[in-house]
Amino acid sequence: MPISFANIPANIKVPLYWVEVDPSMAGLPTINLRALLVGVKTADGEAPEDIPLPIGSQAQADLAFGQGSELSRMFKAFFKSNFANEVWGLPVKEPAAAADAKGDVTITAAPSAAGTLHLYIAGEHVPVNVATTDTADTIAAAVAAAINDDVTLPVTATAAAGVVTLTSVFKSVNANDIAVGLNYYGSRGGEQTPPGLGITMPATGFLTGGTGTPDFGAAISNMGEEPFEYVAMPYTDSNSLFDWDQEYGFTDQGRWGWQRQLFGHVFSAKRGTYADLLLFGDQYNSGVESIMAVEMASPSPCFEWAAAYAAKAQRALINDPARPLQALTLNDIKAAGVHQRFDFVELNSLASTGLAIQKIGPDNQPMIAREQTTYQVNLYGQPDDAYELVTTLATLAKLLRNQKHAVTSKYPRHKLANDGTKFGPGQAIVTPGIIKGELIAQYQQDMYSGLVEDLSNFKRHLLVERDPNDPNRVNVLYPPDLINQLRIFAVLAQFRLQYDRGIDTQIIGPTPPPFNAASGA
Known part of the structure; x- marks a missing residue:
């Protein structure tokens, strides 16, 4: 029997027509690349702590994690930038003995003219109308009422x-990232403090006093082997980054390790001065973590920056993991003022120190400029760029998943023979040469899909062999040349005021004689 059947018995006697269906040559690789948002829930959130939960709307997030909670606000930012892809939430409890953050807004004088107080909390506009008859107490009460009326805000107020x-x-410590300010759009945007009204903000421009960092141990453990490709994790302390790097990294137990093969990326954001961020970036070296550098003056909290960054990364990389993320807008995230933004030199240095960078688009919203990871040096501490960009591992994950699908679908129960073995057509037998041909064919398909390049050198370096110590094992050296991205377009504009005619003659040559139609010459 040359054809290898998987189910129909070779000794069947009962007539007549029997068929088994084999999908091994038909299927295409499909995987649902989920996002996962990780953050603190409040006590009134109904979801159990440390257990991933799928979320389909903002209303579900508010109910599960508590209105105004860190995780609920992260979903608000996520849905602004990505409405189409699957996302889950992983709520963690408030750290033991943690403290909330506080800040005072003080009304020091009543207005001399009516107007609107344009208050911004965590980047959210809270307008309060005031009249000339209002006292400081009544204005303070009105401000507190307006804040408490918006239950999506990450604060409550008393007056x-x-x-x-x-x-x-x-x-948690991230509550200290809640900004409080006035007149974000300024007088040109129609926002100015009513004349005569005296008001002071928290001295730092942020709430202060928040303490506590979540313990992610149980949450990470409860993720199990569920695939979560794009994780927004807003804590940038060393312990948190280490825990998530271990879960997603290249160790035996990591999601990029050989045992699990789940892959994935972790996205975060860090607020700081230029100097502080440079020092911060020097501390880390992970190929799976990308941390966006954020100016001090941005009103939007870093936990919302992280969620928006992961949202846009998921949306783009699912479509094409090899395309750069540059110029993707982080919707509804509020940028620092024009005079408070990182300049070219600062952005270039931050990217060189392992931090992702953002620039401000023409709509005054931040957009991704470079999806840098924190990876900077190799195992010996030497500068290395192997994993410096998110697209590198995103592309590699796609290639490996395509390859795994091809191998497991087409050769799930095959016998292994040496090249040159004579066997009947239809036999479930594979040889190193057949496997090599399959890998080359898959590479051609991946090249057609814009993931790799240079097929000839791939063929030259590809090795497929039987293990000399285990006749049931095939070893493969797989050398894909990942496609690159257009990130820099450099032009030398060597202008002239007038071309030298002598140089033109040397370059172009003498002018040919006119064409003679009669002679054809």
């Missing part, structure tokens, strides 16, 4: 003696 005290909804 007493002209002072509005803001308290973060959740407890």
